[in-house]
Amino acid sequence: GAKVTLISTQKALQIYGVDVVYVNSAAEMYQQVQSSFVTADIFISAAAVSDYRPANEASQKIKKEGSEGLNLSLVQNVDILSEIGHSKSSNQFVVGFAAETNNLMAYAQKKLKTKQADMLIANDVSRSDVGFNSDDNAVTILLPDQKPETTMLLPKIEIARLIMNRIGQTFA
Incomplete structure (x- = not known):
């Protein structure tokens, strides 16, 4: 029953019932966002945007010059979760990862x-049995001001359901 907007860089198949907005940077x-x-009532920042970007964007391929390396200067991107957390109203709920x-x-x-999130989902990505290279997590x-709740090892779809149920219980 929710109106959902997905903002993504990944061109995926159309998702039924979801408004999808594709971005490039x-x-x-x-x-x-x-x-x-x-x-929005609830904002879920499910993936981190790159912390840095090149200070100067090349308009064409950067050619190799001799045998020397290439030095790139980087600048920080806006911390979207932090900006949203600090700008939310009292009736908005912000979830980060x-x-x-x-x-x-x-x-x-x-x-x-520091990001003033209402809920944070912590993932230990150093483990080989969960996370990025596993179907489980x-x-x-x-x-805030509550004891952390650690889940058991579950399929990612079950983790997602658990998180959504917890958001529903907390936001209600």
Whole structure:
């Protein structure tokens, strides 16, 4: 029954009942998120946009010159989750994700607080049995001023259902 907007760089098949907006850059994603968030009740930042981008965009292929390396200068992209978390109204709910390779709980707790998310889903991506290269996952759900809740190892679709149910219980 929800009106869902997916903002993505990945050109996927049309998803029934979902408005899909495709973008080509972190800057475009931020603009689309800002535009959609104005009327949203819940914002789920399910994937991290690149933290950095090249300072100068080449208009054509960068050719190899001699045997020297290439130095690129990078600038930070806007932190979409942080911007949305800091601009939300009292009737909006913001969910973020943290994919970490070490110090999972310390980094996740810090991210929950500094980005002013209402819920954070922490993933230990250093494990080989869960996450990116597995059909299964185990996550920790963090809420401000509450004890973290760690799931058992489950198929990713079950993790998604569990997260959506938890959002529903918390936001209601």
